[in-house]
Structures are given as structure tokens and as C-alpha cells.
Amino acid sequence: MTEAPDSVICSAKGCTAVGVYAVVWNNPKIHDPDREKTWIACEEHRQYLSHFLDRRGFLRRVDRLGQGE
Ligand SMILES: [Zn+2]
DSSP states (O other), X not given: OOOOOSOOBOOSTTOOSBOOEEEEEOOTTTSOTTOOXXXXXXXXXXXXXXXXXXXXXXXXXXXXXXXXX
């Protein structure tokens, strides 16, 4: 389970859309293996952000944020 961060605004530069995905990543050069960083992504930027991290080998997974109330 990924806990929803306080901010649910998309992490993409300049984007102010509400995020609906948690892009979970870890940079092994600077983070402990059990440390997980989270970027928030809107529908539009999910691909962009996950590809950005995946190219660098940082991407772990993409979780859908729980908003279905
Ligand atoms: Zn966005």
C-alpha cells in the first residue's frame, strides 16, 4: 500500500492538475534500498514521469491513488 501524500498536485513541472497516480521510484546511488520516493502524476503526465524515471532505472511502480469515494 502506498499512503497518499499530502499534496496531490501533479509533480510535472508547471502542471497544476490533480494527480491520480503515485509514481514510486528510488535512486540507488543516493537512497537506501528500502527508501521510496513518490511523484504524483496526473493522467496526462503519468507516461512522461514514469518514462523519465524508467530511462534512468529508478522506476519501481505506478500506483493508482485511492480517490474512489
Ligand atoms: Zn500533470
